[in-house]
Amino acid sequence: MSGIRPTGFLHLGNYFGALRNYVRMQDEFECFFMVADIHSLTTHPDTSQLKHHVRRVLAENIACGLDPDKVALYCQSHLRETGELYLYLNMLAYKGELEKTVTFKDKVKLQPENVNAGLLTYPVLQAADIIIHRATLVPVGKDQEQHLEMSRNFVKRFNHRYGEVFPEPRAFNFGNELMRVPSLDGSGKMSKSENQSATIYLADDDDSIRKKIMKAKTDSGPTKKNSPKPDYIEVLFQLMKLVSDEEVVKKFEEEYNNLTIRYGDMKKKLAEDMIEFIRPIRQRVESILKDDDYIRDVMVKGAEKARASAEVTMDKVREAIGLRYY
Ligand code: TRP
Numbered sequence: 001m002s003g004i005r006p007t008g009f010l011h012l013g014n015y016f017g018a019l020r021n022y023v024r025m026q027d028e029f030e031c032f033f034m035v036a037d038i039h040s041l042t043t044h045p046d047t048s049q050l051k052h053h054v055r056r057v058l059a060e061n062i063a064c065g066l067d068p069d070k071v072a073l074y075c076q077s078h079l080r081e082t083g084e085l086y087l088y089l090n091m092l093a094y095k096g097e098l099e100k101t102v103t104f105k106d107k108v109k110l111q112p113e114n115v116n117a118g119l120l121t122y123p124v125l126q127a128a129d130i131i132i133h134r135a136t137l138v139p140v141g142k143d144q145e146q147h148l149e150m151s152r153n154f155v156k157r158f159n160h161r162y163g164e165v166f167p168e169p170r171a172f173n174f175g176n177e178l179m180r181v182p183s184l185d186g187s188g189k190m191s192k193s194e195n196q197s198a199t200i201y202l203a204d205d206d207d208s209i210r211k212k213i214m215k216a217k218t219d220s221g222p223t224k225k226n227s228p229k230p231d232y233i234e235v236l237f238q239l240m241k242l243v244s245d246e247e248v249v250k251k252f253e254e255e256y257n258n259l260t261i262r263y264g265d266m267k268k269k270l271a272e273d274m275i276e277f278i279r280p281i282r283q284r285v286e287s288i289l290k291d292d293d294y295i296r297d298v299m300v301k302g303a304e305k306a307r308a309s310a311e312v313t314m315d316k317v318r319e320a321i322g323l324r325y326y
Contacts, residue, residue: 001135001169003036003076003126006053007044009201010060013181013190015281016242021139021173023065031071032133032306033061038076039125042118043107055295056285060202062298063284072309074302076129081310086121086128088321092157093124093150102146127151130169132310137172145171162320165313181242184216186232203282206275213271218263226257236263240270243277 002022004010010019025031035057037050044050054075066073076082098104098120108115118125126147130138131154138148148171155166183190183198190199197212204212217232229237233256240249248269255261288294318324 001032001034001130001133001137002139003034003039003129004057004061005036005040006050006057007040008053008192009203010057011181011190011192011202012200012239012242012278014192015064015202016179016181017141018139019061019064019066020179022061022071024174025137025139025172026067026070029137032135032309033066033071033073034079034129034306035075036126036129038082039122042116042122043111045114055289056203058295058298059285059288060281062288063202063281068298068302072302072305073298074306075299078299078303079132079306079310081307081314082125082128082132084314085132085310085317086125088317089124089128089154089158090121092154092161093121095120097150097153098123101150103143123147123150124154127154131155131166132313133306134166134313135169136167138169139172158320162322165316165320182235182238184212184235184239186217186235200274200278202278202285204278205282206279209275209278210271213267213274216267218267221261221263222256222259225259229256233263236266236270239274240266244270244273248273 002018004014004018022031022033035054037054040050040053041047058073061073062068101123103122104120107119123146127150130151138144140148148169152168152170155168158166181190182188183195184200185195185198187195187198197215200209200212216236218236219230219233222229237249237252240252252261252266252269
């Protein structure tokens with residue numbers, strides 16, 4: 001089970017860090033993938049673009065290979081049972097631990113004028129999202145580790161107080177290291193909202209991809225054979241490894257090591273390979289977004305699957321808590 005907040009266009013980092021993992025999981029596990037529209041209200045109260053964003057995230061997930069016939073692909077707000085579970089979990093979550101959460105403290109700094117209770121209980125809602133399907137594996141990035149640890153704590157408390165209902169969820173990814181896709185300026189990783197000119201989005205057209213890559217910082221080249229690469233050059237190689245053929249990467253590695261590399265040529269090649277990689281995804285997204293009936297069907301079917309799973313859990317939950325009076 002995993003969720004993506006509909007707060008911006010997906011980028012290459014989301015693709016290699018998350019989506020590719022989801023697509024692999026769908027053939028091996030029963031999967032629930034959710035657009036976290038309610039969570040987005042904690043930081044984005046203006047909903048004028050919400051519908052547009054939710055539909056795009058759905059389309060982007062499908063365009064990257066998620067198959068709505070194999071997985072439950074649904075919107076958080078369509079699964080009302082989550083709200084009920086969230087309410088019960090709130091009585092197992094302590095103010096102190098919620099206030100200590102790193103993401104909460106970060107958001108308090110970012111939006112001091114809107115420190116709402118939803119922000120404080122964000123990890124409680126996330127726990128409800130996960131355990132309502134009694135999910136065990138949650139494909140998420142490092143930044144979500146603490147939320148998952150809190151989910152496990154809520155599960156332990158629930159099971160301890162009311163009897164064993166939930167398994168403990170944990171972060172999951174194929175391979176050992178989560179892929180970290182660097183931003184083009186070498187300043188960190190690609191991000192949905194910061195530094196858009198150093199991030200490659202799945203929605204970027206050929207020309208913007210070319211411009212972003214050609215603008216990336218380089219220098220006059222290495223002066224000593226086999227020397228270590230500066231960060232901003234390493235970034236270009238890392239991106240190339242994601243989208244170019246092995247021989248291409250090898251060729252530029254060799255040229256770097258024997259001092260014949262021309263960064264202009266390398267960036268041109270990277271840009272063309274990146275364009276070839278992004279273009280089919282972008283085109284699929286565009287055609288999905290034109291098909292209103294299809295998108296509606298995906299949402300309806302996804303919500304039905306999610307509800308079937310949630311109803312079973314909520315039955316057990318009400319029974320366990322002791323909310324059955326006749
Ligand atoms: N908090 C997650 C993020 O910001 C999104 C999310 C919401 C989520 N509910 C979830 C992730 C459930 C995994 C499971 O990326």
